[in-house]
Every structure is written in C-alpha cells, then in structure tokens.
Amino acid sequence: MSMMITGYTEARVEDRWVDIDFFVYDQHSELKIVPCIEGHSFAYDALEQGTSMYWLSTAPDDLSDAVKKASASPDGTLIGTDDDYDHFWFCIDGSWFQKVNLNMPEHCGFFPRQAIVNYLSNPAENDLDLEVMLSIEGYQALEAEVKKAYQYFEYTSEWSNRQVLRDLKDAVLSRLVAFNRSRNLQRHDKAISLSDVRVVLLRE
16 A cells, blocks of 8 residues: 555644635545645655655644644544554754755756747656766767757756655745735634745555
8 A cells, every 4th residue: 555645734723723724525425635735655755855844743633623634533532642653753844945946957057949838838748768878978978960959948957856845835935925815804814924824744
C-alpha cells in the first residue's frame, strides 16, 4: 500500500487554530475540506527535501476542530495519536512560506528548438529531456550552423520538487487571501498573515 500525505492550512485566530482551507459539497451533499496538498511518496519527498517540515511525536493537541473531524478514524478517534505507528503528523510553520523564493526556474540552458516547441504545445505529454540540455559553455562550443537548432530556455518540470512546493505555497496564499476577504470589518476582525499560519500534515 502506497504512502499518502495530506496537508491542511490552519491559522491562529484569537489564540486558537482554525482551518482556513476551502470546503466543497461532494456528490452526496456532504461538506468536505479541500486540503492544501495531497499526494503520495513523491509529494512527501519534495516536502521533506525542500521545506522546513518537522515531525510531531503525536497529533497536535491544538488541532482545529475541522482537521480533527477530517482526520478521525471510523470510531471517531483522532488518528496518529500515541501508539499509532501507521500514521504520522508533521508541520510546516508559516515562516517558511515567508522566506522561501520559488520563482527561479529549476533548470536553464540550451535545448533543441523542436523539443521546446513540442513541450510548449503539450507540457503534460512532452516533458523536456535534460539529457539534451546544453550549458552555456556547451552551446558556445558548437559550430555556428548547429547553434541555430538550439534555443535558451528556463524550465521547471510539472513533476519536479520545485513545482510541488510552488503549488503548495500558491494554495496556502490563496486560502489566506480568501480568509482575509471574509472578515467582518464591522466587528473589527483582524487580518492574518503568513506568520499566523501553519500547515499540518498527516502521513498514512
């Protein structure tokens, strides 16, 4: 059975954690959380290698009610607590999202022009082959006529660790913006920032 990792976005509001993820009604008219990230071992590896994710010895005592409900076993108990060795909890603090810069491409160099055309026409089907990428030095060493077949290109694969992290950060930011837009200004509700946010993750 493959590993599954699910992440939820929580914000500290008035000294308690609340879930700020989006919610949808499924086909059975049941209200469900839309996690900020869901994936298998590939997503977990990207988080482990690219973020400040840290392991929690048990489920957090201060989990939001919504996350507790979404992470409950059929008998209603919260999974990942003491003596449960099949589920593990992790956390990424909001400070990581504040500091990380994921704008730079993962790869940059010279690719065959036709390969770039194929990739741009259908990125999901035509991933660029890094084996054919040339560095600046490699490109400059080519004959003038051969150079015409190459083009400089900055590239981040849809299946790369960086794209997983970009998608996660975008998901967290969209939730933060939506939460702040929902504030009741007449009641003087305060806006939250990334410093008020955390992502709690359950690995199963």
